[in-house]
Amino acid sequence: MNLDKKIKITDYITLIALVLTLIAAVFAFYFKNQQAILLNAQRQQDLLEIAKANESSALARRDSEKAKKDAATAFEKAASSNEKAAKAELKSKELEMELLQLRLAVSDRFLPDFVKESLTNKLKYYQGIRVLIICNISNNTEPMNFSIELKNFLIGIGWNTEVKNNQNVMIPPPTGIKIYTNGETNLTIAKLIKEEFANINYPCDIIKTNDFNESILIQVNSK
Structure with missing residues (x-):
């Protein structure tokens, strides 16, 4: 094989290598770009999930505070109702005792x-x-x-x-x-x-x- 032919074959191989390198570079760039797009989309999704979680947490805290306030209000009302009921019961017993004392004083004797x-x-x-x-x-x-x-x-x-x-x-x-x-x-x-x-x-x-x-x-x- 003469020198010209060898040089021509070498040039073809070099050209093929350059084309393959270019294709590999393009593919690598495309893959890296797609990966970056996917990673960015995932990051945006993660940020959205974090935002939703923070919003849910804030809402849960508000609901918890409201529930605590509602519970405190209900407890206060229950305590007030119990106090009124206790006073009413005491008053009823006092009236009952007064009626009994009156009956003992004016009516015939009996054993209470x-x-x-x-x-x-x-x-x-x-x-x-x-x-x-x-x-x-x-x-x-x-x-x-x-x-x-x-x-x-x-x-x-x-x-x-x-x-x-x-x-x-x-x-x-x-x-x-x-x-x-x-x-x-x-x-x-x-x-x-x-x-x-x-x-x-x-x-x-x-x-x-x-x-x-x-x-x-x-x-x-x-x-």
């Missing part, structure tokens, strides 16, 4: 529920007690009605209780309640009963006697 409950708690430790209730009947049935209620209550706590009539002939008729008792245990019981009667302003006297044993005598006179 709170007295029954208190007496039950105090007297439940004493079992097998015998009680005789003497009812002094004067010009009305009030003493007998109270005697029967007292008897039923004492029977209810397990005591052996009976009522006897005693037609009063004294003028003026005796008033109040008298408890005749003998022995320390019966005296203690009589004091407990007197305490409860005092809470409802029912006059009651305790009289120690040796006339009888193992029983308590309660004399119910006119109011």
Whole structure:
């Protein structure tokens, strides 16, 4: 192969190499440009997502603050309602007690529920007690009605209780309640009963006697 032909082949190879290099350069530039476009688009997408996240976070914070304020307002209203309800209940109980005191003062004698409950708690430790209730009947049935209620209550706590009539002939008729008792245990019981009667302003006297044993005598006179 002569020199001219070798030179021509070399030139062709060089030209082909230049063309391939140019093609590779163009492809590399295109690929780099596309990659830059994709990266920029991804960056814009990321920035958009970050912005949305920040907006959502800010909205969540506003909602949280609003929820806290709403909760505080609701709690304040509930506290105010509870306070009003407590005051109303207290006022109702005060009125109820005033009505009870008025009833105790002007109506026939009776045993209110709170007295029954208190007496039950105090007297439940004493079992097998015998009680005789003497009812002094004067010009009305009030003493007998109270005697029967007292008897039923004492029977209810397990005591052996009976009522006897005693037609009063004294003028003026005796008033109040008298408890005749003998022995320390019966005296203690009589004091407990007197305490409860005092809470409802029912006059009651305790009289120690040796006339009888193992029983308590309660004399119910006119109011």
